[in-house]
Amino acid sequence: MRLRRPVDIWHKPALSALVALAVPDLALYGLGRLDLILYTSAGAMCALYAHGLPYAARARTLPWVVAGMVASLGVALTAASLIASTALLVVCASLVAAVHKVVCDATRIGPPGNVILTFIAASAFFVPQRLGQVPLHLSLALGTGALAWLVCMAPALVRPRGPERIVVARALEAAAGLLRTEAGTGGGAPVGVAHARHAAAAAVNAAWHTLFLVPARTAAASAARAGLERLLVRAESALGGTGNAALDGVAAEPAPYEARLAEAEAEAEVEVGPGAGAEAEPGAEVEPGAEADRLVGWARELRSGRPLPKVTLSRAQADELAGVAAELAGIAAKPTGIAAETASVTEKSAGVAAEAPAPRRPAPGRPGGVRAVLTRLAPGSPLLPIGARVAVGCVLAGWASMGVGVGHPYWAVVSAASIYQANTTLSWQRALQRTLGNLLGLLLYTALLPLVHLGPLAMIALALACQFGAEAGITRNYWLGSVCVTPMALLLTEFGSRVPATTLIADRWLDTVVGVAVGLACCVLVTNRRAADRIEAVLGRVAAAEAFASRLLAEAPAAGVDEAREIGWARDRLAGCLVELREAVEVSAGEWWQRGLPEERIAHAEQRGHQALAGLVRRLSTPALAA
Template sequence: MSRPLPLAGVLRLGRPSDIWFKPALSVVAAVAPPNLGLLALGRLDLAIYTMAGSLCALYAHNRPYAARARALAWVVLGMLGGLAAALLAASLTRSAVALVAVGALLAAVQKVLCDATRIGPPNHVVLTFISSAALFSPTSLDRIPGHLGPAAAAGVWAWLVGMAPGLLRPHGPERRATAGALNATATLTEAHGRGQDTAEAHAAAAVAAVRAARQALRPAAGTSGTRLALERLVVLAEVALAAPADADPAALRARARQVRGNRPVPELADLTGVDSELAAHPGPLWHRIRPLAPLAVRVALGCALAGYASLALGVGRPYWALVTAASLYQADLALTWGRGVQRVVGNLLGVLLFAALVPLAHTGEIALVLTCLALNFGAEALIGRNYWLGSVCVTPMALLITEFAGFQEPGRLITERVVDTLVGALVGLAAAVVVPHRERVVRAQRAGPRTLAATGRSRPHPDQRTGNTTEGVRP
């Protein structure tokens, strides 16, 4: 018997991320110089293209800097590839039907590649928004280099912004992930004695935190003392996860405090299982893409139908419906439904915020740029608490971006955005029902037990513990 789809729970606010301000400040630092430069040159009409590159700064904040450098480079190249394909299609045809089909195919490719490479939030949604908007921006073949140039320059700047914190804290992401794993397992051990229901409520968070710490350490290059010490602390978290009754939460939290900042990481004795657990690497990219074929079909179908439904209703920007549909697809139907509810609620509240801000934004181009910067910061600061809350800022920002080339009638923008949001959500959910993707659900259900089994295998021998416990014993 299928469970009823939730409603109220999907709008509940979570705690903000420990580094919520970093992506928020990064995107402002990446967006502001290109846009202000274009404003000074009187070419704010090119801001849609510099925004394409600047928004790459949203990615890979939890990755070690060596891995972040590679990930951000691939994101910039992927953004440029999608933008180039969209501009080429827009220069070759003005058929809205054909452009929606191209947009749906690009969305499917972007979704599959982002999932297969585990690029992480904001996943494919930003790339799909950029390419879909470019499809409906009139252009010609001779103008494409002039559009890709500013996007590439802004992408390089976004890469530099993303890498800059490594100059001060070269192991910051690994330290944060390790501290998160220790704190999460400490919370689990504290809850273990308060009943099965209480412990189960924290088990998933602890499994996710330990897995996130492993992922953070896997791609880290070299065998520095800091990295090896962090690996051993992750094994301690794994031991506590496998046997919470034997762990000491106070000591785990003390270790987590020692890891933060730039202080030396506490050294531990070598632990059995550290190499086998942390040295594993994902399989070849093609092997990770093949199981995602049903997902690609679902995304392409949902986006195409959403775009065509928008066209049938006479909406001038069908790509908004296409992007709404593309943003919904999660690991299973319940999660997809939840994202749909969050998207609709956030967008509807966002158009109200747009209506309140548009008189200010229309006072001049500088006001327009500064308002967009404030919304960029707000979106990244809030989206970690719940997707709908971030969407309240994303929606007016997306609407204002369309005005970089010239102010437009607010009433029409609001009406079209509301219609496209509802159409995209309804059609996208229908496609999720028609094209199920059960393999990903089974894999997600098995991920937790596999992690627990792995942590049990990596448990150190008792004589490798210190004191009376196991040395103070993240999608």
Template sequence: MSALPFDQPRVRLPVRAALRLSPLGDIWHKPALSAVAALALVLLPLYLAGRLDLVLYAAAGSMCALYGHGLPYAARARALAWVTLGMLSSTGVALVTAALTDSIAIRVAVAALLAGLHKAVCDATRIGPPGNVVLTFIAASAAFVPQHLADVPMHLGLGVLGGAVAWAVGMAPGLIRPDGPERIAVARALESAARLLRAYEGGGPARAVAGRGGVRDELHQARHAAAAAVNAAWQTLLRSGTADRRQELRRLLVRAESAAALASVDNQRVPAQELLAEADRLAGVARELRKGRRLPEPSPADPRTAAAERAELAGVAAEEGRPGRRTIRCLLSEVVRRWRVVLMVSGGAAAAGWASMGLGVGRPYWAVVTAAAVFAANTTLSWSRALQRVVGNLVGVALFTLLVPVTRLGALALIVTVLAMQFVTEAAVTRNYWLGSVFVTPMAILMTEFAGAQPVPVLVADRWLDTCVGAAAGLLACALLPDRRAAQRVRDGLGRLELAVAQEAPPPAERGVARGRLRTALVELRETADTAAGEWWSAALPHERIAAAERAGHHRLAELTP
């Protein structure tokens, strides 16, 4: 018997969807301002000292200010320290390589290996944007800078100073709004719950939309988005390390869960006017949170709901008393399990760099960075990223040629242009990766100008050729090494969700913990299913069983929610 149509693995290579612009990100200005401030604080002293040739080394630390903006400040302090340590460690390896050998082939190999390790570690730690790309860009660039072994300690010392600046800049907003990241996370959860209520009231089940895993109705997508946002908010609050001060935010988050449960059971009948009113209340509270105003009190609830919410908060507090922080050993184990990622990224990046060498390009590390940037969760997403990278770099190279006359008016003009490109990049990349590439491309090229002006035609030709070679090599590696375990991970996640749904209802004091585990299982199943659906040569997925399990999971989640 032939497989049913919904069981056939189908992979599309989208073009229009890959280039479509999204709304501007809600916190784009935070990494933008942080990166500009940190970079300016290292560029200006070097400018005054007349040593702009040292910019790359200081930037190795200062660019770490791009990371950790979604984390609570207690967790951000640790994350920024680890990112800086990782950045400087890989930069140190690259600098020593540059000092010990003149072989371009060996330098490419080292840069490619570092690119694979960056990808694996960033995936294992879930550090978030900008992920491995900035780490690889700095390390690969350092591998091709003329170097003497005796100068490496001093150059790394500049990186340490830049990292200290990045850490201070990243932590500075906590002095003004210490609970800012938690507020943003809870506001997102409230907004997602409000959209879910509106989708349910507006007849969401009747409107179908296409997704990577097939056709799913709008209400189903709204349910997943709400579950993901609530799950992310809980993770943020539990990592804040100050339970007493965040108690009001936890109460608001529990209320968001209660409201979302109104639209989580299809046969439940709630007046449309009540749904819209609750959606408006949630959206209003989210606005207050984002503006940094005094935390609003949740609207009054009936005695049963209020008691259930108090029981959940007590259960969360009890669960929080049992720490589950991941150890270094666990992290290393996760990195080792990602050997395929290291192999694929390193192989593709090395092939790109060596091909660039063969074509006579003077900066093969650009091809290495492009190949490393192409790799995404599956081949479909890698195709989209490659297309975005090529389009963005082509337009970015044209923008560079327009900016060159301005930047060559003097060193100060070059600094101002680089800082402006850095700021605009962080806004543009939230709309689409290709749009961000339009502005990051001239910035990356201009960074080479600090060491001395180069012929513009050579820079343009090198960048464009390296982009095409890197994107092609990256896609080829993705096609040759698909993730053949993607379907198995879906089935494992499906089993965990079905088991969580089948468990008996726990006592009221433990329902919060059970709900968190069920919500996590729902989110992970949908993410793994979307990833597997976009992988080439993947086994057929049981889409009907997945849909049934997700419906049952949302129903069960509603039953466990006050």
């Protein structure tokens, strides 16, 4: 129940949804057709998605979200027009909710995930409907979905590189946190350092994946992306700090953190961006605390929208970026892969060619796009038991709601669907949060009733205010966001048909209790036994990635972009596997009725993996040693 700091970009989805909802709501008010507000809200709420993606990727992703919303709405409205049985409609709504859960988890669409899709679709299953009305209602959803796309893309006109700058700033801040943790503990608090290291590795890994989505079709775009890559490479160097033991079999012992940075800075001219804070003189000793302050300063520059700070790269770091650029360009004459400021460093150690900086990309062989989603949904996937849990839980919750005489069984379906998280422990926590949030939300709705009775315009204003409040609070804690979500849901119900307030509040409270209770019971009955199997599979991938990294590190270092490119790929693969392993362990640890976790194997794999990752980062952060 503890409140956290709000997510740094919470205002972006909040304002986007506010605009996307306000325009059609006011238009319907002017036309006197507020009964259609459910359909326009379906498309407008797509504006809540994809705010963490670069604009090019966002432009591709949002149409899929809109298509999924419209398809779900179409299924719901068609079923509502053809099926008279409420019990059967509950089954259909539950199956759609299960599909939403597994598809959103497989695509990793991010917040708000499946909740918004399920809320709209489940509501639509129980709206009186004639088959001839469905095309018009779907057209309204599609039109407002297009409006949501325009609203979400509009900030690109002002800050076209805002999303990637923010994700790199997060990586810089996480790296600074790791350096400060290691400096404060002297490496003697393994739990705190391990958490900081995992957070830094995850943030850096997420930043690289975001930059992979940034196109670099022009020289200006390529130079801007290369500048972010340089900052990210510098943040990544924190993962090769002093808190790691030497890796067995490495040909040469890496230099300590301070000496390594001093050598790196001696390789090239130090360049400092406006307001970034001065770096040490070349060859001077660099303390981790000073480096942490510098990283935080650069993160502040990125968030402010000022010009990118200029950072120093070692020869090996320059080789890494230049090597992938050469591969993408397919020619070999002079160095590239970084901006002109650091190109001279590369000239000393490699001869590769292209006319402008070219982007770094992930290692070859990784499935992407639709193939990656299908892989995550293949038979044996740990997502399938979660989907079964959602389907069974929502059906039983809806039927139980009908059994106690509640007039809105879809609320119970939505309540059950919303509590299902990655494991039973997280689902239990979400159930407590939702129950508390809905209870407080009903009290808030009761307090707002005098304003609701002022008329439709006041209801629209209250619904928009609740939507904004939900986005402002939900990143601090789910229950706080639910306080505003509950009156908003009740207001949407009021637009379609007026129901006595006492009946509406009583039905909502009963449906919340029934949905949460039945949903938790299904968490116990439908276990995810495949969570432990996922750990075994990921342990195998970590072992393979670590073995490959060890072989690279055992070889004598050689100057050149080919080695830098191969080490960069090995680092990306190993970092991704380590992040996935920690995620799999946390998911499995929260499931009941599981076989014991292989704690020793997990600890050994993470230790060896982090040591190898640190070795790879050092190899890319320090000048190449003579063979």
